[in-house]
Amino acid sequence: MRVQQTVAVGTAKRWLKRGAWLSVLALAVAVPLLAQVPGPDYGEFGIFGLDRRDAVWIAAQLHLLFAAFVLGVPMFAVVIEAIGIFGGDKKYDKLAKEFTRLLLVAYSATAIWGAILVFFLSTLYPRFWVYLTGIFAPSMWLYAVMFFAESFTLYLYYYGWDAWSKGAAKKVHWVLGILLNVWGTIVMLIANSWLTFMMSPPPELTADTAPQSVKLWSAIANATWMPINIHRLLANVVFGGAIVGAYAAYRFLTSETDEERAHYDWMGYTGNFIAIGALIVLPFAGYWLGREIYEFSQQMGITMMGGFMSWLWIIQAFLIGILFLTGNYYLWIGMGRIPGAERFQPYIKYMLLVLVIGVIVWATPNTMIADRDEIAAMGGQQHPFLGVLGVMSAKNTAVNLMILTTFLSFLMYRQANKRPVVSWAKAGTVLQFAAFAVAAAVVLFFGIRGYFVTAIVRIGFSVYQVAAVLATIVFVIGIDVAMSRGAESRGEIQWGKMPPRSQYALLILAVTFTWLMGLMGFARSGIRQHWHVYEVIRDTSEQAFTPALGPAATMISICVLIFFGLVGMIFWLGGLAEKSVYEEKDA
C-alpha cells in the first residue's frame, strides 16, 4: 500500500512542481516587463479557429474550475479529518486523506492553467494587462507569496499524514490543514479583487485616472468584492463535493470488489451530502450579490436580470431544477440500502410533485426582451397566465419549498435506520413536523401576500421566507442530533448495495454543477458588456460584443468537456498506477 501511494504521489509531485513554477514564473516575468513596454492594445490569436477572447475564456474557465476544486476540497477534508480525530473513527481519516490525494494533482492543473491564463492575458490584452498591473502589482506579489505558502503547507499536510498520525502531532497536522485553507482563501480573495474591480470599479475612477494613482485598497474593496468572496467560498464547497462525488462514482463503477464499492459508495454519498448541503445556502449568497450589483449600478442590474441576459436565468432555473431533482433522486435510491427506510417510501411521490412544480414555477419567464410579434401574441409584456408565476413572489416561494423538500429528503435519509430511545422522541418528531409545517406556511403566506403589496414591501418578504427556512433547518437539525443520541439501529447501512444508475446520477450532478459555474461566470463577466472595466476602460477589440446564450453555452460545454477530460485522465492515471503496483506486488 505504501509503495502504491508513492507511485501515484510521485507523479502528482512532479506535476505540482511544474505547475507551481510555471504560474509564479508567469507572474514574475509578465508583471515587470509588460508594465514598461509600450505596444498595441491587443495581440493576435488564431489557433484552432479560436480568437483572443476564446483563448482567454477557455484558460480562465479551466483555471477557475481547478482552483474551485482545490479551494473547496481542503475545507471539508479538514472537517472530515476533525471528525476522525475527535470522533475516533479511522475511516474518516482515510477519507480525508483520499480527498487530499485528489487535491495534489488538481493543484498542479490549477497552476498550469493559471500560468496559461497569465500568458494569454499579457500577450493578447497587453494594454489592459499593463493597466491592471499598474493598480494591482503589490497584490500580485502577495498572491505569489501566498501561493508558495499554500504549496508548502499542502506538501506538509499530505506527506506528513502518516508521520503525524497520533497524539499531539495529529492535532498539529490538523492545524496544517486549517492553514492550508487560510492561504487558499487569501489567494482567492486577492484574485477576486481583480475580477470584481473590472465589474464594479471605485466610483471616483474615470477613464483619465492614472492606474498608479488608484488607491490599492479602494480597488480591492470594491462594491462586489465581498459578496463574490462569500458566494465563491460556498460555491467552491459545492463544486468540490460534486467532483469528489464524481470521482467516487467513477471508482465505484470500475471497482471489482465489494469492499471497494462499499468505500466509494460512502465517499460518493459524503461528497454529494457536502455539495447539496452547501447548495442549499448558496442562493442566499447569490441574492446578496445580486442586490449589491443593483446597488452599484441599476443599469448593470437590469442588464443582468431584465436585459439581454434575462433568458440566462431561465437556463439557470432549468439547471438548478436538474440539480434538485437529481440530488433528491440519488438520496431516494440510497434509501434502498438502508433498513427501515421503506417507511418513508410512500411520501416520496409527493415530494417529487413539490419539486417538479417548484422547478416549473422557477423556470417561468417574467420580464424579458421580446419582439413586437411576441408581445402581441402574449397580449402584453407578460403572459396572461404564466406572468403570474413569473414574478418574484411565486419564484421565491417555489425555491424555498424546494429547499425545504430537499432538506426533508436528507432528514429522512438520516433517520432511516434509527429508532430514537430518548423519552421525548415522539414529542421531538411532532416538533420537527410542526417546524416544517410552520416554515411552509410562512413561505406560502408571504408568497401569496406579495401579490397584494407594493414592490418595496414585497422585496422585504423574501427575507422572512428565507429566515423561516433557515430557522427550520437549524431547529430541526438540533432536535435530530439530540434525538439520535443512543438511538437503536434498525440495521446497518448496506454500503455498496447501490444500483449503477445512482452513480450516473452523481456524474450528472458533477457535470451540471460544473456547467452552472461556467454559465454564472459568463453572466458575471458578460454584464460588463463592452467594457474591460465597467464604464472606465472600454473594450475596443473585435470581440467587444457579448455573445448570445447559444454561442456562450457552446463555449462553456467545450470548457467543461476539456475539464472532465483532464479530470478523467487524472482519475485513470491514478487507477493505472495503483494497478501496476498491485501487479508488481503479486508478482
Place this chain on the structure above:
Amino acid sequence: MTNLKILFTVIATLGVFTFVANVIPQVQSAVPEEIILTEDTTPEELAAIGAEVYAGVGGCTACHGLGTRAPDLVGVVGGTCTTRVEGQSCKDYLWESLVNPTAYIVEGFAPIMLDQSRTLDGAQLWTLVAFLESQGGEVTVTSDDFAAALAAADAPPPPPPAPVDPADIDPRQLMVAQGCLACHSFEGEGQQIGPPFEALRGLDPEYVLRGIVNPNADTASDFAAFAGTMPPTFGDLMSEAELSVLVEFFVTGGQ
C-alpha cells in the same frame, strides 16, 4: 464499456444543456455604434439611436421595464401613447412626458420622473420619442422636429454664467427649481423616493455634497430599493456657489 458509458453520460448531459441554450431566443449585446444625426436620418435610424439612448445615457431602464417604479414601455408605448390624453398626438404626449413628466401620471405610479431635458439634449430627446413611438406604433418624428435641436447643438457654447453672490441665492427656490422634491420631502412637501431633507441636518457637509454630485456612492439603507434613481448630473446643473448654499441649507436644517 463502463468508461464508454461514463463518457456518454458526460457528453449527453453537456449536449442537452447546449441544445437547450441554443434553441431559446438568442440576444447578443452589441457594442453601441456612434451614429451622426443629420436631416437625412430616417425614422428607423432615429428609433435605433433612441434605443441606444434609452438603454444607455438616458438611464430609462433604471425604472421602466421593472413594472414597479414606472410603466413598461418597450413593445407597447407606441400604441398606448395615443390613449393617454384625449386629443394629444403620440409624438406630443411622449415629448411632454420627457420634458414635463408630471403633466400626466399613469395610474398606479408615483410622480418620480425628472425633466429629461436637464440631462439630455434636444436631439437625444427626439430620438427617444422616435424609439418610443416605434414600440407598437409608427415613427412620426421628422427632421423638422429636431432641426432646432441640431441648430442648438451647432451653435457656439453659451458664455459661462457670471459669478453669483451666494447671498443672492434662495436655497428653497433652488431646491424646487432643481426638482429635488420629486423624490425627497421637506417640511411635509415632496415624495418619499429618497431620504427626507430633514434627515440631513447636522451631517458632514462634504458627505451631503457627495450625495448630490455623486448620488450612487452611498445609498441610505431604507431607500436601497431606489438606489440608482437619482441622476448623477446635479453637479453639472448647479454652480459651485449654488451647491454650497444648498448643502449649507440642508445641514443646518433649513435655517
